[in-house]
Amino acid sequence: MKMDRISRALELPPGCLAGAARFEMHGNREVIVEGCRSILQYDESAIRINMGKMIACFLGRGLNIKCLTPDSLVVEGFITSIEFVT
Amino acid sequence: MVALWILRWFYGSVSFRAEGKHPEHFINAVARSQARLWDIKCKGTVLTARAACADYFGLRPLAKRSGLRLRVQKRSGLPFYLRHLRRRPGLVAGAVLFFAVIQCLSLFVWDVQVEGNSRLSREQVLAAAEEMGLKPGTLKRAINLPLVEQGATARLPEVSWLAVNISGGRADIRLKERDMAPYMVPENEPCNIKARCAGQILQIEAHTGTAVVKEGDGVVEGQLLISAIVEDIHGGSMLKHADGKVYASVKRTLTAEVPFEQTVTQPVGEPIRRNRLGLFGFDFPVNAATVPAEGYACEREAKQFVLFGSTLPVFWYTESWIKQQEITTVLTKEEAKAKAQEELQRQIDELAKEDVTILEKTERVEYTDTGCRVTFDCECRENIAEESKLEVQVPE
Known part of the structure; x- marks a missing residue:
């Protein structure tokens, strides 16, 4: 909460200083995820990613991981919905 | 994206297939090991992906721990291409030799270009540069550019400025020709106009000075025609540089x-043709014809090869030797x-x-x-x- 208050005071996005995950979407065809911990589920219709404080689930068709590094990944495919479990 | 593709090709990559119950475990293990994967596709229990060539060897124990079996599908990139070439040492040696020759040839000047000359011929400029040590085939390191510039300028009095630039195997000589001062009548040197030869005056055009003969007069060689002494309106006189034209009727015998x-030299018989290939300053005979003995006239023709607007140090010389015979008619x-x-x-x-x-x-x-x-x-x-x-x- 302290971090959120500091972020607000500095006019930065919430969670920016707390090390929250970052998502960058290009339409619904590609999403770049930074700050991921591990992959919990991976198949063509759903990719579930552990983000530390929450779990993000990308649902869609023909999903695949285009690129993977220790703390980020790129999901591409036809994304129909995103779910967060906190 | 292109840069990434080039990097991946340079370091080499392996396309593999992993089969097992939990491919996610394998992906997480790979991510933790700092190895990089791309083009990861998962269909049920089958996972296909690509990894850098150096990272692939570290993936096998991770796959074993995750209960997956790895199988290489395709290898691509420079390391695999070079491995393929190991079986062809001649090709590798040829490539190395090629680059060595290119490197060696780049140490020399192979073409000298001249720009900015109009009155001076290209050959005159090249001859002056050659005297100062700049000619095709010279080692670039041995050329002292300031010395060549100064020496060539001193040897060509018509040149006011000359610079030499070497770029690759080509030397560019850029020069500016001197604008010669126009002829000025030396006003401070008084002179008369006299007759060069005998004749009868037809027309007088006295620009400066006083004409002392008139049209119709007969003159002898050395006779005064236009005097340098000019009188002013006050009766005073002054000396001028007399100038003018005096046309006269003159007798000439041609x-x-x-x-x-009459003895005429005429070509006889078929010409002997010799061809030579000039390569990097060296001449190589192309056909077996030799230089004939005396009594032959030679016509030479040199053709320099040009590639994409740049002249190459490759010449094709054609010599035509034809026998000459003196015929009296x-x-x-x-x-x-x-x-x-x-x-x-x-x-x-x-x-x-x-x-x-x-x-x-x-x-x-x-x-x-x-x-x-x-x-x-x-x-x-x-x-x-x-x-x-x-x-x-x-x-x-």
């Missing part, structure tokens, strides 16, 4: 003599006369260039035992004015 027996009187008249006409054309006009001419033809002599007695209109310096002694 003679041409043509012997009946006897001319008839008419032929000898025609030839002599032809020679006289050439002399008249030469005189015309010197502002001499033929007003009247009489032709005389004489035949001797050996030849024909034709004489033109001409009356010409020409400028007989000639400057004569005036020595002035200043009283102490």
Whole structure:
């Protein structure tokens, strides 16, 4: 909460200083995820990613991981919905 | 994206297939091990992906721990291409030799270009540069550019500025030709205008000075025509540099003599052709023909090869040696006369260039035992004015 208050005071996005995950979407065809911990589920219709404080689930068709590094990944495919479990 | 593709190709990559119950475990393990995967596709229990060549060896134990079996599908990139070449040492040696030769050749100047010359010929500039050590085939390190520039400028008085730039195997000589000062009449040197030869005055154009003869006067050689002394309105006199043109009717005799027996050199037989290939300053004969003995005339032609607008140090020389034979022919009187008249006409054309006009001419033809002599007695209109310096002694 302290971090959120500091972020607000500095006019930065919430969670920016707390090390929250970052998502960058290009339409619904590609999403770049930074700050991921591990992959919990991976198949063509759903990719579930552990983000530390929450779990993000990308649902869609023909999903695949285009690129993977220790703390980020790129999901591409036809994304129909995103779910967060906190 | 292109840069990434080039990097991946340079380091090499392996496309593999992993089969097992939980491919996610394997992906997480790979991510934790700092290895990088891309093009990861998962269909049920089958996972296909690509990894860098160096990372692939570390994936096997991770796959075993995750309960997956790895199988290589495709190898691509430079390391695998080079491994393939290991079986062809000749090809590798050829490539190495190629780059070594290119590197070696790049140490020399192979082409010298000249820019900015209009009155001076390219050959004159190249000759001056060659004297200073710049010519095709010279080691670049051995060229002292400031020395070449200064030396070539000193050897070419018509040049006011010259610079040499070397780029790759080509040397560019850029120069600026000197603008020569126009002729100025030396006003402080008084002189008279005198007659160069005897004649009758037809026209006088006295630009400066006082004309002392008039049209219709007969003059002898050395006679004063335009005086340097000019009187002003107050009766005083001053010395000037006399200038003007004096046209007079002058008698000239032009003679041409043509012997009946004429010796003409004529080509005989088929020419012997020699071809040579000039490569990097060295000449290599292309055919077996040798240089013939005396009595042959040679016509040479050099063709330099050009690639994309740049001249290459490759020449193709063609020499044509043809035997010359002296043939003596006897001319008839008419032929000898025609030839002599032809020679006289050439002399008249030469005189015309010197502002001499033929007003009247009489032709005389004489035949001797050996030849024909034709004489033109001409009356010409020409400028007989000639400057004569005036020595002035200043009283102490």
